[in-house]
Amino acid sequence: MKARAFAYARPRTLGEAHAAYAGAQGDASYISGGQSLVPALAMRLQAPQVLIDLAGIEALRGVWLDGGVLRIGALTRHAEALTDPLICTHAPLLAAAAPFVAHPAIRNRGTLGGSVALADPASEFPAMMLAMDAEMEISAPEGTRRVPAGEYFQDLYQTAIEPGEILVALHVPAVGPRHCWAFDELARRRGDYAMVGGGILAECDGGIIRAIRIALFSVGPTPVRARGAEQALAGRAPDAEAIAAAQRALDTDIDPLDDEEVPAAMRRHLARVLLGRLLRQLEIAR
Ligand SMILES: Cc1cc2nc3c(=O)[nH]c(=O)nc-3n(C[C@H](O)[C@H](O)[C@H](O)COP(=O)(O)OP(=O)(O)OC[C@H]3O[C@@H](n4cnc5c(N)ncnc54)[C@H](O)[C@@H]3O)c2cc1C
Known part of the structure; x- marks a missing residue:
């Protein structure tokens, strides 16, 4: 199948982009890396009259540190999460997650903003926004x-972004010397969407977890904080007993849907296995 014919706009500013959207009476789609949108157009799951290319908007570019918060422009590519020195140093969970996202060709085009705007519940970067307590600039x-992030992910593919709004940047609190982190996922093949995945960001002191955020993906319609x-784990060393308690708590933290490929009971089991692996990685890092 081929995409339906569409008009193309390439605004230079956010104002021009909003004007282009309003000019299309809302029958428009923004495009960043195109790695999710172009297949959707080709399959006619989406057929907008106008495609508004965000690539020319300078305000969506750049990565910089400002007062302990890393500002990551929405157009930052997946591949840059692997190589950008500021991301690697101050938001290491993104660098840890990036190799698991798709394949090199997709990572070279796909953007962090596109991934977080789309909010696929099986995606790595959106869940890491939750683990890192990031804020989305819209x-x-x-x-x-x-x-x-705790208010941003609302339902399946539904975020706080209203129709016509644009994700400008991700604001991520920079990690400090006491932070440790871990990322992992379980997929049938490397590069496939995960059956279950997760990231942990914790503050540790003398081997004790003082504060911890655990975000899982592919376990529900949105990324999920494993609050139980x-x-x-809070106030404890991540020893075998604490890990077992955390794994038990997952039973009430997640409520995965049944699907033909991965039944809910299997996803629950995989989530427990994954959490154990993540926490053992943390122990090594502390
Ligand atoms: C074969 C294949 C395998 C993949 N595997 C994975 C995987 O394992 N993990 C994973 O996470 N992803 C995977 N993806 C998806 C890929 O990571 C996408 O690039 C990403 O989800 C979207 O980023 P993009 O920049 O390409 O966005 P686009 O495709 O350009 O846009 C995606 C959606 O977001 C909207 N949008 C884009 N940017 C903005 C913005 N700044 N503001 C508001 N709305 C915006 C668009 O209108 C569109 O609805 C895979 C894709 C393919 C084709």
């Missing part, structure tokens, strides 16, 4: 606002 015609598991 532009509307009236101005920009910042939405914490976090509670089971």
